[in-house]
Amino acid sequence: MAYSDKVIDHYSNPRNVGTLDKSKKNVGTGLVGAPECGDVMRLQIEVDEATNTITDAKFKTFGCGSAIASSSLATEWLKGKTVDEALAIDNMEIVEELALPPVKIHCSVLAEDAIKSAINDYRVKNGLPELEIAKSHH
Ligand code: FES
Numbered sequence: 001m002a003y004s005d006k007v008i009d010h011y012s013n014p015r016n017v018g019t020l021d022k023s024k025k026n027v028g029t030g031l032v033g034a035p036e037c038g039d040v041m042r043l044q045i046e047v048d049e050a051t052n053t054i055t056d057a058k059f060k061t062f063g064c065g066s067a068i069a070s071s072s073l074a075t076e077w078l079k080g081k082t083v084d085e086a087l088a089i090d091n092m093e094i095v096e097e098l099a100l101p102p103v104k105i106h107c108s109v110l111a112e113d114a115i116k117s118a119i120n121d122y123r124v125k126n127g128l129p130e131l132e133i134a135k136s137h138h
Pocket of ligand 1: 034036037038039063064065066067104106107110
């Protein structure tokens with residue numbers, strides 16, 4: 001299977017690989033796995049509580065090139081967004097940006113799920129109700 005240039009770029013040069021301090025109240029951690037292939041993605045956000053804006057995002061993905069590229073791209077998009085804007089990120093935007101083929105769409109779903117799971121972790125830590133994140137997978 002041929003990867004697009006953008007996938008290869010993010011795969012060979014992943015942005016924002018790393019770990020944020022989980023013990024901080026304003027850090028949300030999402031950990032998700034893809035049932036299709038067993039790949040695992042961890043994505044973390046750091047939120048400025050005063051403005052509800054994501055100031056930092058990091059990921060670690062044990063998975064295929066498309067999953068790594070999807071999470072790398074997601075962390076780039078997350079920085080500077082409000083939590084509400086981050087919630088609106090749809091996996092199909094990642095598919096378009098990276099030109100993922102149909103068999104790799106679930107890799108982008110993993111990134112969307114990881115974002116939502118990180119936001120939920122942040123919400124629960126801050127006494128907010130958990131949001132329904134189950135989506136109809138494209
Ligand atoms: Fe499963 Fe990419 S092949 S996450």
